[in-house]
Amino acid sequence: MQKPDAKLGxxxxxxxxxxxxxxxxxxxxGTHEIPLIDGTTLPENExxxxxxxxxxxxxxxxMGYARMSGRPGLAIVHITPGTANIIDNLFNAYRSNIxxxxxxxxxxxDLLIHEPILASDLVRTAGQYAKWAHEVRDIDELPxxxxxxxxxxxxxxxxxxxxxIxxxxLLQRPTMPDTGRxxxxxxxxxxxxxxxxxxAETLARARNPVLLVGDGVGEAGAxxxxxxxxxxxxxxxxxxxQASRMNYPNNLPHWQGELMPTQEGVHKQLEDFDTIFQVGVNSQAQILVFRWQDGPILPAHLTQVFLHNDPWEIGKNHYAxxxxxxxxKATLPAVIAAVEEHESYAAAAASARNTSIEALDIRRDAAFAAAADEFPGAAGKPIPDYQVPMVFAQxxxxxxxxxxxxNEDFAVLPAIQKAIQYDHPDAYFCTSGGALGFSxxxxxxxxxxxxxxxxxxxxVGDGSALFHTNSWWTTRKFELPVLYLVMNNHEYKTLMTGLRNIEKLYDWQPANEAWYLRLGRPSQDFAQIAATFDIDGEVVTDGRKLRExxxxxxxxxxxGRPYVIDILIEPGASAPPTDLMLTDKPGVDAEWAQQLWSMGPP
Structure with a gap:
């Protein structure tokens, strides 16, 4: 029997x-959620x-609130259409551990057995992208x-x-009171x-070790x-x-950027190393194409060491x-101390590798400075996409x-990660899921x-922005201070790059020109779109006016107010100087260097 003094569900x-x-x-x-939404308006619920x-x-x-607050995020949605609509970002949150x-x-x-309007098996729809999914069957199981x-x-x-639920x-009272703890x-x-x-022994004996860090590092503050x-x-x-955090300080010389999203690219990046220490790595197969005959995703000769707080991620795709x-954060100091004390640890060899890494970083910094000095150039010159984060860094x-x-412009991700400075892991936010429409x-x-x-x-790229410009309604309603830099090239640039790679990998050509990968006409003026939501903005077509x-x-x-800048950037593949690459090693030629800048999610 329900107690009259018990709280409503x-x-x-x-x-x-x-x-x-x-x-x-x-x-x-939605109608079904009105009692719950009404409860959020009560002062005692804070x-x-x-x-x-x-x-x-x-x-x-x-998802954004959870990542930046360190507390769970909360979304209230409506039955089958609502559950179907959330799949993109539910997937992003699942893959990004949010x-x-x-x-x-x-x-x-009592109506569910009759298959009423809008009803369905919601748990089956959402469950594959949830750590746990459940439909409440009785008020007394709710606690x-x-x-x-x-x-x-x-x-x-x-x-x-x-x-x-x-x-x-929501309007029933449980039989037994509950503490809410x-x-x-x-x-x-x-x-x-x-x-x-x-x-420690494996790392101390390594001839040329490399570290691969994942979102677990940023999550642990390590x-x-x-x-x-x-x-x-x-x-x-x-x-x-496509890490969802910045998992190493990008102003330090050892930072080499992200692994490429191609099997051959990863092999070229890692071929000179003999041992890899994967720390907190969640996304182990972020590539476009895989060929069994070309070997595993990570080069087969690598000795692999894993550290993670989730056993599923350890040795998931590769023998460890x-x-x-x-x-x-609790375990790494013990590993470090054990390496230092190991009889096989060669401090002189490590020092020589550090010297080589630092020399490379000096050359990269000089290349970035030179590229920044060359911009904006003559009037009317197209704005290269990689220059936008470089100008923002200034x-x-x-x-x-x-x-x-x-960040939701994967085509220019390396410049965003290298040029802009980040003071902690969550100063950078992306998603490992890759489903567009999250930023x-x-x-x-x-x-x-x-x-x-x-x-x-x-x-954000123009194609990604078009998924949810209606987000600006909420942004303006609550006067949320966000600067939006919309990279407007009138095409799906990462898909154009993907097409080029498919052509190369399979020696295949599409039957007709891929017009469907270009946005074309009608063209979008994102400052004008923002104005319909009462948000100020402007369009930049001249690189000389970008900084101002x-x-x-x-x-x-x-x-305290939002602002939108629609930046008309050069269509097609921008061509940053090869010296700007985050790797500089034998075997990585100019073509591969360019791919590091232009490859987006698979």
Whole structure:
């Protein structure tokens, strides 16, 4: 029998949300969710409801909020259409290890057997991209469901949880009262001593080791430990491809950028090394094409050592000589100490490798400076896409606030990662999923999470921006200070590059000109689109005016308002000088160097 003094189901849900420290719920209103949304308006729940115009925007915003706040994000969506609409960013959150709680309103419990309008098996739809998915069947199981959901949201691997809740349960009262508290698991566990010793021995004996860092490094805040290890070993540091964080300080000489998204490219980058230490790597197969006859994704000669807090990721695709399970920040110091003390550790050889790496970095910095000096050139000259982040980096030096960059222009990713300076791993946000349409939604949650403490800059391609320009409705409604740099070349540049690579790999030509990969006419004026949402902006067609436009935009954003700059960039493949490449080693010729700048997600 229900107790009359027990809380309603919706209030019980919000008790858990408040206990988790979640400040915002993002959503698109549906009839079934009205009681829950109404609960967010009560002062005692200490949260705000942020309406969006599409469910994928809501989940993207929750994703951005979760990453920047360090707490789970919350999205409230509506039955089958809402669940279908969130798949892109639910997938992005799942692949990027971002904890988002999706609460989906379901039809009335007693009606479900009749297959009513809009109803479906929501758990089956969303479940493959959730750490746990469940449909609540009775008001009295709700406390157990919520306790389990929040426990899973706060312990690695950090991934989304999806709950389908029949709307009548929101207005029922459970038989037993509940505290609204959930189990928090202390998970900073140091790796097994035997594994630490084995890892240290393998690394100490390596002739030419390399570090491959993944999002687990940024999640653990392990920059200092990786920096110390890279100098200790004299090891270059690569990142997993399309990382969602900045997993190593990009102003340090050992940073070499991300692995290429091609099998042959990865082989060229790693062929000179003998041992690879994969630390917190989640995305191990971010390539366009795989051929069994060409060997494994990582060169077969590499001795592989893994450290991760998720056993699934250790040796998942490759045999690991050493597999070490443990919290990265707690375990790395023990590995470092064991390497230093190992009898096979050769300090002189590591020092020589460091000297070579530092010399390469000096040449790269000189190349970047030279390229910056050459821009903008003569009037009417097209704006190369890679120059936009380089110009922003110049403006960054004059800013009083630190910068958070949201990146959804994969074609110019290396310049965004190298030129702009980042003060911590989450100062850079991308997604490992690669589903387009995340940056404009994510910037909503990011701006709410960082408040006025940081300057939020979203760099997005025109094709990606068109997925969700309706995000600007929410941005303007809540006066969220975000600077949007829209890279407008009237085409899907990464797809054009992908086509060129398919042509090369398979000696194949399309039957007709690939007009469908170009946006063409009607052309888009993103400043004009932003104006329909009452957001100020401008169009830049002349490189000589780019810096002053970015400076103007930064001032508007620092004043607390959003601003959109539509930058007409050179169509086709921009050709940065080969010296700007983040690798400079035998076997990487100019053609391969250009691909490092132009390859987007598969």
């Amino acid at each position: 919706r209030d019980l849900i919000l008790d858990y949300v408040r206990e988790a420290g979640i400040e915002y719920a993002f959503g698109v209103p 949260m705000s409801y942020i309406p969006c115009l599409h469910e994928n925007i809501a989940v993207g915003a929750a 904890p988002v709680l999706v609460l989906c309103g379901q039809q009335h419990s 157990v469901v919520l306790q389990r959901a929040f426990k899973e949201l706060t312990v690695p691997p950090l991934r989304p949880v999806f709950l389908s 029949p709307w009548d349960i 959930f189990t928090r698991i202390a998970h900073a566990v140091t790796g097994d001593p035997t594994g630490i010793a084995a890892a 920059w200092p430990e990786i920096e110390r290890l890279s100098y200790l070993l004299g090891a270059a540091v690569y990142s997993e491809n 000589e050493v597999g070490l399970l443990g919290d990265l 403006v960054q030096e004059t800013l009083t606030k630190p910068v958070t960059v949201v 404009l939604p994510a910037s909503i949650g990011i701006a709410l999470a960082v408040g006025r403490e940081r300057l939020v800059v979203t760099i 436009a970015i400076e103007r935009g930064c001032k508007v954003v620092e004043g």
